[in-house]
Amino acid sequence: MTINEIAKMAGVSRATVSRYLNDGYVSKEKSERIKQVIDETGYTPSVSAKLLRSHRTNLIGVIIPKISSDSISRMISGISEILSKEDMQLMLACTQNDENEELKYLKTFNDNHVDGIILLGTIFTAAHKKLLKEMPTPVVILSQKLEGYSCIYSDDYHAAYSLGSHLAKTSKKVGMLMVSERDIAVGVNRRNGLLDSLKKGGVKVDPSCIRTTGFTMKSGYEQTEILLKEHPEIDTLICATDTIASGAIKCLHDKKISIPKQIQVTGFGDSSVSSAISPALTTVRFYYEEAGREAASILLKRIDGKEKSVIKEMQLAYDTVIRESTRV
Amino acid sequence: MTINEIAKMAGVSRATVSRYLNDGYVSKEKSERIKQVIDETGYTPSVSAKLLRSHRTNLIGVIIPKISSDSISRMISGISEILSKEDMQLMLACTQNDENEELKYLKTFNDNHVDGIILLGTIFTAAHKKLLKEMPTPVVILSQKLEGYSCIYSDDYHAAYSLGSHLAKTSKKVGMLMVSERDIAVGVNRRNGLLDSLKKGGVKVDPSCIRTTGFTMKSGYEQTEILLKEHPEIDTLICATDTIASGAIKCLHDKKISIPKQIQVTGFGDSSVSSAISPALTTVRFYYEEAGREAASILLKRIDGKEKSVIKEMQLAYDTVIRESTRV
DNA sequence: TGAATATGTGAAATCGTTCTCACATCTTCA
DNA sequence: TGAAGATGTGAGAACGATTTCACATATTCA
Numbered sequence: 001m002t003i004n005e006i007a008k009m010a011g012v013s014r015a016t017v018s019r020y021l022n023d024g025y026v027s028k029e030k031s032e033r034i035k036q037v038i039d040e041t042g043y044t045p046s047v048s049a050k051l052l053r054s055h056r057t058n059l060i061g062v063i064i065p066k067i068s069s070d071s072i073s074r075m076i077s078g079i080s081e082i083l084s085k086e087d088m089q090l091m092l093a094c095t096q097n098d099e100n101e102e103l104k105y106l107k108t109f110n111d112n113h114v115d116g117i118i119l120l121g122t123i124f125t126a127a128h129k130k131l132l133k134e135m136p137t138p139v140v141i142l143s144q145k146l147e148g149y150s151c152i153y154s155d156d157y158h159a160a161y162s163l164g165s166h167l168a169k170t171s172k173k174v175g176m177l178m179v180s181e182r183d184i185a186v187g188v189n190r191r192n193g194l195l196d197s198l199k200k201g202g203v204k205v206d207p208s209c210i211r212t213t214g215f216t217m218k219s220g221y222e223q224t225e226i227l228l229k230e231h232p233e234i235d236t237l238i239c240a241t242d243t244i245a246s247g248a249i250k251c252l253h254d255k256k257i258s259i260p261k262q263i264q265v266t267g268f269g270d271s272s273v274s275s276a277i278s279p280a281l282t283t284v285r286f287y288y289e290e291a292g293r294e295a296a297s298i299l300l301k302r303i304d305g306k307e308k309s310v311i312k313e314m315q316l317a318y319d320t321v322i323r324e325s326t327r328v
Numbered sequence: 329m330t331i332n333e334i335a336k337m338a339g340v341s342r343a344t345v346s347r348y349l350n351d352g353y354v355s356k357e358k359s360e361r362i363k364q365v366i367d368e369t370g371y372t373p374s375v376s377a378k379l380l381r382s383h384r385t386n387l388i389g390v391i392i393p394k395i396s397s398d399s400i401s402r403m404i405s406g407i408s409e410i411l412s413k414e415d416m417q418l419m420l421a422c423t424q425n426d427e428n429e430e431l432k433y434l435k436t437f438n439d440n441h442v443d444g445i446i447l448l449g450t451i452f453t454a455a456h457k458k459l460l461k462e463m464p465t466p467v468v469i470l471s472q473k474l475e476g477y478s479c480i481y482s483d484d485y486h487a488a489y490s491l492g493s494h495l496a497k498t499s500k501k502v503g504m505l506m507v508s509e510r511d512i513a514v515g516v517n518r519r520n521g522l523l524d525s526l527k528k529g530g531v532k533v534d535p536s537c538i539r540t541t542g543f544t545m546k547s548g549y550e551q552t553e554i555l556l557k558e559h560p561e562i563d564t565l566i567c568a569t570d571t572i573a574s575g576a577i578k579c580l581h582d583k584k585i586s587i588p589k590q591i592q593v594t595g596f597g598d599s600s601v602s603s604a605i606s607p608a609l610t611t612v613r614f615y616y617e618e619a620g621r622e623a624a625s626i627l628l629k630r631i632d633g634k635e636k637s638v639i640k641e642m643q644l645a646y647d648t649v650i651r652e653s654t655r656v
Numbered sequence: 657t658g659a660a661t662a663t664g665t666g667a668a669a670t671c672g673t674t675c676t677c678a679c680a681t682c683t684t685c686a
Numbered sequence: 687t688g689a690a691g692a693t694g695t696g697a698g699a700a701c702g703a704t705t706t707c708a709c710a711t712a713t714t715c716a
Contacts, residue, residue, distance in 0.1 A: 002702055013666040018704060027664060047439040048379040049702030052671045055376075059436070067420070068401030076395055076422065089436055092395070092420035094404065108387070108417055111375040112440070217600055246604040253606055272545055276574040277605050278581055330672055341696040346674060355694060377672030380701045 001043040010037045021045060051113060058088050060299065061109035061117045065097045066215075070242070070271030071288050072120060075142060078292020079118060086300060088115070097215075099123060103131055110135045116299040118142055123182045138302040142295045144185050145313070150302065152295045152314045154286040156185045159318035160193025163238070163266060163284055166320060168201025170264065170327045171236035175227050176210040177220060177248060178240045186240055190268060194238055209234065213244055220247025228255070235263055242267035242274040242283055249277055249325070264326040270319075279324035287316045329371040338365045349373060379441055386416045388627065389437035389445045393425045394543075398570070398599030399616050400448060403470060406620020407446060414628060416443070425543075427451060431459055438463045444627040446470055451510045466630040470623045472513050473641070478630065480623045480642045482614040484513045487646035488521025491566070491594060491612055494648060496529025498592065498655045499564035503555050504538040505548060505576060506568045514568055518596060522566055537562065541572050548575025556583070563591055570595035570602040573609055577653070592654040607652035615644045 007014040010033045020026045020034045037043075051057065060083055064072050080090050091114065093105035102121065106128075109117050117139045121128070124146055132139060132149070141151035167174070176194065181187040191210070198205055209231055213219040220239060224247065228234065237252075239245035245267030249259060257263055259279050267274055270285035298312050322328075335342040338361045348354045348362045365371075379385065388411055392400050408418050419442065421433035430449065434456075437445050445467045449456070452474055460467060460477070469479035495502070504522065509515040519538070526533055537559050541547040548567060552575065556562065565580075567573035573595030580587055587593055587607050595602055598613035626640050650656075 003704095004702075014703080015666060015668095015705080016664085019665090022704080025664075030664085044439070046380075046702050048376060048383075048441060049671090050704075051376040052374075052380050052673085052702080053704045054671090057440075059440075066401075067395050067404055068398060070396055073394070073396030077424070080422075080424070089433065090421065092422060093418065094408075094420060096405070096408070105417065111372070112385075112387075113376060217604055250604055250606075273601055273604060276545055276578055276601060278578075331674095332672075342673085343675080343696060343698095344694085347695090350674080353694070358694085374672050377701090378674075380672080380703085381674040382701090 001041050003043075003045065006034065006037050006041065006043050009041070010034045055113050057113050057115055059091055059112075059114045060088050060296075061091050061093065061105070061114040062120065063093050063095060063102060063105050063109070063117065064120045065095055065102075065122050067092075067094050070273070071143075071269050071286070074288035075120065075292035075295070078289035078294075079296040080292075081289070082293050082296035082300070088300075097122065099125060099128075103127055106131055106135065110137045113137075116140070116303045118295050118299060121146075138299060140295045140299045140302070142291060148311065150298050150310075150312045152291050152298070152316065153185060154291065154318060155315040156189035157193040159268070159284045159286065159320075160190040161197040162193075162318070162320050163268075164194040164197030165201055166322070167236055167238065167264070167266065167326070168198050168203045171198075171203050173231065173234050174198060174203055174205050174209060174236045174238060175231060175234040176205065176238045176240075177213045177223050177227070177244050178210055179215060179244075180212060186268075190240055206231070213240070215241060215243060217243055217247035217250070220244035221251045222247075224248040224251040228257075237263055237265045239265065239267050242269045242271040242281060245281055245283070245325075246273050246277050249279075249281070260325050260327045266326060270321050274321075275323070282323045282326040283321050285319045285321050287318070291316050329369050331371075331373065334362065334365050334369065334371050337369070338362045383441050385441050385443055387419055387440075387442045388416050388624075389419050389421060389433070389442040390448065391421050391423060391430060391433050391437070391445065392448045393423055393430075393450050395420075395422050398601070399471075399597050399614070402616035403448065403620035403623070406617035406622075407624045408620075409617070410621050410624035410628070416628075425450065427453060427456075431455055434459055434463065438465045441465075444468070444631050446623050446627060449474075466627060468623045468627045468630070470619060472511075476639065478626050478638075478640045480619050480626070480644065481513055482619065482646060483643040484517035485521040487596070487612045487614070487648075488518040489525040490521075490646070490648050491596075492522040492525030493529055494650070495564055495566065495592070495594065495654070496526050496531045499526075499531050501559065501562050502526060502531055502533050502537060502564045502566060503559060503562040504533065504566045504568075505541045505551050505555070505572050506538055507543060507572075508540060514596075518568055534559070541568070543569060543571060545571055545575035545578070548572035549579045550575075552576040552579040556585075565591055565593045567593065567595050570597045570599040570609060570611055573611070573653075574601050574605050577605055577607075577609070588653050588655045594654060598649055602649075603651070610651045610654040611649050613647045613649050615646070619644050 003014045003017050007017045012030050095101035117137055120142045121144050141149050143153050145151050145153050178191050179187045211223045211227055213223045237248055239248055245265055249265055267281050267283040270283045274281035274283045331342045331345050335345045340358050423429035445465055448470045449472050469477050471481050473479050473481050506519050507515045539551045539555055541551045565576055567576055573593055577593055585591055595609050595611040598611045602609035602611045
């Protein structure tokens with residue numbers, strides 16, 4: 001079924017059918033004839049043909065590093081809350097933390113003319129910046145800061161600073177399970193916030209007590225083992241994410257080390273696991289849904305062309321959530 | 329930049345450029361001229377124009393009920409393992425457990441000519457069946473059984489049966505936190521497998537000890553509270569998923585009920601949370617990655633047209649994983 | 657009444673590819 | 687040598703919509 005056949009059956013030109021489908025600038029009489037034919041035939045316009053001319057899809061591409069992350073899923077729920085109101089659909093692409101996949105999907109989304117892209121990026125390489133610059137599709141960056149782009153990110157430095165200040169009061173020897181410094185938000189900002197606040201609070205952190213882990217429970221478990229072997233006197237273990245912390249806690253359980261009495265443990269993110277484990281994890285809550293909503297709103301504005309050149313940057317609030325895994 | 333301009337610049341017809349880009353049936357001399365022009369201009373063919381003619385996208389649509397589920401993320405990792413080998417890309421659509429969203433995305437994927445769809449469905453309504461029948465795009469159903477379609481699903485009945493047989497030995501009074509029976513795999517098959525095996529093992533389950541929960545921790549927590557209020561003598565709590573079980577365990581912790589001494593608890597799925605919590609959860613492991621790989625392989629075969637009409641059904645294996653949350 | 661404006665319509669161009677077909681040239685082999 | 691096959695090429699017709707333009711016809715207003 002094509003628009004031509006519909007036109008023929010309704011006894012009008014295909015332009016009229018097109019108008020009927022779009023702006024509705026059609027007389028009542030023909031309008032009804034067309035409606036009837038469409039109802040009878042179950043015709044739906046070809047998306048690809050439409051795309052070739054008009055380049056509007058009502059689709060938003062969202063690129064995420066991994067599925068199955070609490071923080072990501074919350075950002076996405078914020079995004080879709082806004083977008084579904086505007087009758088736009090979400091296409092997710094998961095890169096499994098692979099930078100090349102990220103580039104590929106960026107390109108795919110652009111080629112397929114999604115109306116906009118939200119990039120939940122992690123690491124930005126030169127290739128990223130080049131591609132982003134070349135792409136006509138509007139992009140909003142979520143959870144990282146990138147110069148020259150609209151981006152929404154949490155204030156990792158101050159969140160970490162605040163947590164560190166709290167912990168400084170009750171810590172003598174601090175161990176840290178951080179992530180790669182290529183990840184600016186999580187790897188650098190959280191680390192710096194912690195180190196600065198601990199220093200201010202009079203706690204010195206031995207560089208060999210800071211270990212780099214992956215974003216997994218397993219990695220948290222393993223690095224905790226190594227850390228404790230080298231520094232058994234540690235009484236505070238600060239983890240870069242809740243997932244890492246839950247691995248650490250599991251390890252401490254297995255070693256019969258009491259939490260928080262012997263070692264207190266903290267995470268970041270207030271993911272669902274943080275309240276599911278025992279002891280419940282002291283952590284930092286970021287306003288992920290809000291971040292998602294903001295990102296989507298900004299993107300929509302740029303798509304509408306209202307704020308094409310305006311680059312908006314936004315830092316989101318945080319709360320420190322004190323639970324059972326810390327002293328005091 | 330269009331193929332016409334490239335053709336003009338290279339002094340050939342656009343058909344030749346098209347051949348250069350596709351089958352390569354071009355003389356060496358012209359081939360080089362074209363290559364040079366393309367390199368200079370950075371030309372990339374328009375995906376939408378290509379689509380209008382050829383209807384091949386190298387895209388596979390995957391519809392999931394929610395992001396941030398361990399089982400789903402493992403299936404997806406299985407899927408993408410197979411697809412990335414074939415240079416196909418994955419588009420995810422998340423329905424947030426909304427049937428209408430599921431229909432919408434099914435339609436969107438079909439309209440945008442993805443090469444195939446993997447539907448991680450939950451509930452099939454008449455509207456689903458109608459739409460699926462109308463769509464030309466090949467679909468494989470994952471994790472549920474649907475008559476007339478290729479589907480891969482885990483053997484929930486026997487998995488539950490096996491778990492139930494194990495628990496029957498050490499249980500007197502069983503409570504169950506199940507999910508809606510509209511979800512055949514999780515809501516019906518698991519429940520039946522459990523009830524049949526318990527009966528066989530001589531354990532009668534009072535219908536009022538079976539409660540219906542949502543798929544969340546919160547729901548697990550709340551229903552556990554209600555269940556214990558009504559039936560404090562329960563000594564075994566079987567949950568339909570690990571997530572529900574982790575909510576239940578949290579509740580038991582709060583009530584200072586010892587696990588597994590007073591009440592033993594089990595889940596389904598062997599998600600990462602099941603080993604993160606304490607006590608570590610006895611659960612059933614399904615081969616989710618394998619399921620994903622199978623689904624992708626079958627889909628690819630159907631896309632290649634090799635097995636267009638062949639409907640394949642497949643049940644996947646399971647293991648019972650005994651951990652600390654059960655007696656024995 | 658006649659000009660200006662609003663309203664509706666269809667023919668034809670356009671979007672940027674792929675694909676079919678006809679045709680040319682070059683090998684190969686009996 | 688001449689027919690059959692391989693190899694390479696371009697013209698032009700799809701693919702199925704939107705959009706521009708020109709042209710009716712109906713309405714409004716001085």
